[in-house]
Amino acid sequence: AQSVTQLDSQVPVFEEAPVELRCNYSSSVSVYLFWYVQYPNQGLQLLLKYLSGSTLVKGINGFEAEFNKSQTSFHLRKPSVHISDTAEYFCAVSALGTDKIIFGKGTRLHILP
Amino acid sequence: DTAVSQTPKYLVTQMGNDKSIKCEQNLGHDTMYWYKQDSKKFLKIMFSYNNKELIINETVPNRFSPKSPDKAHLNLHINSLELGDSAVYFCASSLVSGNYGYTFGSGTRLTVV
Numbered sequence: 001a002q003s004v005t006q007l008d009s010q011v012p013v014f015e016e017a018p019v020e021l022r023c024n025y026s027s028s029v030s031v032y033l034f035w036y037v038q039y040p041n042q043g044l045q046l047l048l049k050y051l052s053g054s055t056l057v058k059g060i061n062g063f064e065a066e067f068n069k070s071q072t073s074f075h076l077r078k079p080s081v082h083i084s085d086t087a088e089y090f091c092a093v094s095a096l097g098t099d100k101i102i103f104g105k106g107t108r109l110h111i112l113p
Numbered sequence: 114d115t116a117v118s119q120t121p122k123y124l125v126t127q128m129g130n131d132k133s134i135k136c137e138q139n140l141g142h143d144t145m146y147w148y149k150q151d152s153k154k155f156l157k158i159m160f161s162y163n164n165k166e167l168i169i170n171e172t173v174p175n176r177f178s179p180k181s182p183d184k185a186h187l188n189l190h191i192n193s194l195e196l197g198d199s200a201v202y203f204c205a206s207s208l209v210s211g212n213y214g215y216t217f218g219s220g221t222r223l224t225v226v
Binding site: 032034036038042043044045046049051088090094096097098099100101102103105106 | 117144146153154155156157158161163168169203205207212213214215216217218219220
């Protein structure tokens, strides 16, 4: 079985500062990894995904994530955040060959002016 | 055109009633899903269908019954609604396998009073 742990339930950060949202996963088989963003009162939107190849993945809105197999991590980063990045961010994992995506509990990114 | 559309967006109903939520996707995807997001934002998969065939059926009360008339539609019917059913229900779809990520609808906020 797979599981995802998002270590921080909420991350406050000043506007234009860098941010890192942490994600660790557990799986006995190879996995695909995702980050989704949920803006207030909206559905989830795919930010980026790691399927294979380069461990540094670039996504939309200036976000990137790095897959670290030895540390079973997939942390999300952005060098400079904006007020519009205020949202809930979900890390997710899917085992190869399955349809099911398992989500972490989410991290609320709170941008301070 | 909206890729994954759900109706209604909001649903307020009394305990004991029966209600349905509809979902349609125009992406040509083969697999569709229902997820439940509780008040703490936790997302849990309920069902998935691949080309009208039930693939995933998580531990969900049998008051919940999905129906897929064709691969572009997946409806969710809920009998004898309970207070604990209050949540946001998301429909999603994926091309062939969920390993490549989902496209989500904007959600249906169900409130049982």
